[in-house]
Amino acid sequence: MLNLFLRRIVGAIPTILLISVFVFALQKLLPGDPVLAMAGEERDPVALAAIREQLGLNDPLPVQYFNWLLAALQGDLGTSLRTGQPVTELILQKLPVTLQLGVMAILIALVIGIPAGILSAVRKGTLTDYTANLVALSGMSVPNFWLGILLIMLVSVRWQLLPASGYVPPSEDFVQSMRTMIMPAFVLGTGLAGALMRHTRSSMLGVLKQDYVRTARAKGVPERRVVLRHAFRNALTPIVTLTALLFGELIAGAVLTEQIFTIPGFGKLVVDAVFTRDYAVVQGVVMVTAVGFILMNLVADMLYILLNPRLRAA
C-alpha cells in the first residue's frame, strides 16, 4: 500500500511542473510592464534597463523560468513588487488564516451535509427528504455575499452577538478566534453543505439498492448499523472526491467572504495583488493554490485506497 501511495505522489510531480510553466507564462503574457510600475515616476531608459537587467528580464525565457523554478523550490517565490516583502513571507502570514476559515467551513459543511444526505436517502420520498432537498437547494442558491451581509446585519449589528469583522489567531485567544471566524465559516460552509448533501443522498440511494445491503439485513444486522456501516462506508468514495474538489470552490469563496468580513487572509491577498498588478504575489498565490489543490486530490486518492480494498491490489 505504501508503494501505491508513493506512486501517486510521484505521479503528481509532472502536474505540478506543468502548472508552474503556466503560472510563469501567465506572468509574461499579462499586459502591463512591472518595471514601469516599479520605476514609478522614473522614465529614464537607462534606469529602466538597469532594473530589467537586475530582475533578469533580459535573459531568454527558458532561463528565466528555470531560475524562477529553482528559487521557488527553495521556498523563494520572489519579492512583492509593491511592498518589497518576500512573497513566501506574505503567503505564510495569510495562509493560516484562510486555512482556519477553510477547515471550519468544510467541517460545518460535512456536519450538516452528510447526515442530511443520509437521512434524506433513507427517508426517500418523505417530507424529511423534500425539506432537506429544499434547504440544500437554498443553501447552494443563496450567494455568499448576501448571506454574509445579512448575518452581519442580524447577528452583529442588531443582536450584537458576534464581531462583524477582524481576525484573532487561535493561538492568541482561542475563544475570540472562534467568535470572529464562526460566521464567515458558516457562510462559506452552508454553500458547500448543499452540494455535499445532494451527493451523499444520491450515493447512498445507489448503495442502499446493492445486494450486500440486503445480505446485511438478512444477517439480522439492525437497520441503523446497516445504513451507517454497511451502506455509508461504500457510499463514501464519491463524497471524498467531492470534498477534495470543494477545496477549489473554497478558495474562490474565501476571496468573497474575506472581503465581506474583512479577514486578512489569502483571499484578500489575492484580490489586493491582482488590483495592484503585483505579479510576483499573484504568481506565488496561484502556485500555492494549485499545489494545494493537487495535494487535496492526492489525499483523496489515498483515502480511496484506504476505503476500497479492490484498489489496493493494483
Add this chain to the structure above:
Amino acid sequence: MTPHPTNVTGTPAEALLKVRDLRITFGNSAEVISGVDLAVTPGETLAIVGESGSGKSVTSLAVMGLLGAKGVRIEGAAEFDGQRLNLAHPDSLTGLRGDRMAMIFQEPMTSLNPAFRIGDQIAEAVRCHRDVTEAEARARALDIMRKVGISAPERRMRQYPHELSGGMRQRVMIAMALVNEPALLIADEPTTALDVTIQAQILDLISQLQRDRGMAVVFITHDLGVVAQVAHRVAVMYAGRIAETGTVEQVFNDPQHPYTIGLLGSIPSLTGPRTRLATVPGSVPSPAEMPKGCRFSTRCPFAQPKCAEQPRLRELAAGHRAACHYAPLELSFGTAA
C-alpha cells in the same frame, strides 16, 4: 444424491414454517402474490419453482422480512416454530433473521460487502445474535468456514470479497447464513450464477449440511433439474399463485396442472427419442393485465370458459394438489397432455 421423501406427510402441526394466504401488493397495482400457502417441516427441502415474474423470490423475501417497506403491502398469517410472524412489519423479524432463519442469494459476486474482510462479515452475523466476544465470534466463523469447505480458512478470513471466486463467495455466503445454526435456510437460486461444476458442489454442500443439521430448506429455482436433485417437495408457482404442489415424485411423474406439464416438457432428455422441446407459449402476464379467474388461462392449451373462475388448489392425492378445474386432465379430456 437421491431425494429423501421423508416428512412429506408432515401434518401442519409439526411444520417449522407455515405461511397462509400470503398476499403482496406493490403500490396501487394488482396483487403480485395472491393467496400463497407454504409449509416446511424440519429436515425437509421444499422447492419453489417458477419462471421469472412468478413471485417465487418475492414470496421468500417477504417471509424473511426483506421486502423494502415503502409502498409494499404484505398480508397473511405466518408462523415460525410456533411463533407468529408479523410479515407486515419487517423490522419485527430482525432478531430472527440470520439467527433461526437465514437466506442465501443468487448473486454471490455482489452479495458480499466489498469494503469488509470475509472473517469480519461472518463474525458480524454471530455478534448480531449471540452475546460473545470478538475472539469467540471469529472462532465460530473459522469453524463454519471449515465446515462449508473453504480452503485455507485462516487466510480467507483476512481476505476481501474481490479476492475470491464466485463459488468461494457463495460458500462464504452459506457460511454466513449457517454460522448461527438456523432451523430454516432459504436459498434463492443459489447456483444460477455459478459454473455447472461449481453448481453441483454447492448443491451437494447444501444437501449435506441439511442432513447433518436437520435443517428445513426452502429452495427457490427455475431449474427443474436442480429440483429433482435436492428437493423432497415442490410448489410450482405461476403469476403469484401456487399452480401445483406435491412430492417431487408426484409432480414430476404425474403432473396435473397444464403449466407444470408445459414446464416439464421443456426439459431436454438425453435418453429417448430426440424431439423438439416443448415450450409454454407467451410469457407471464404483468400484474396490470392479469386475467380474471385462472391466471394461466391465457397460455393454457386446455383453456375452457370455466377458466374465467378462479380454481381452488384441490387435493388429488395425499399431499398432491393442483389449482386447475380440470385436473386430473386424463379424466377431464380423455387423453394425457
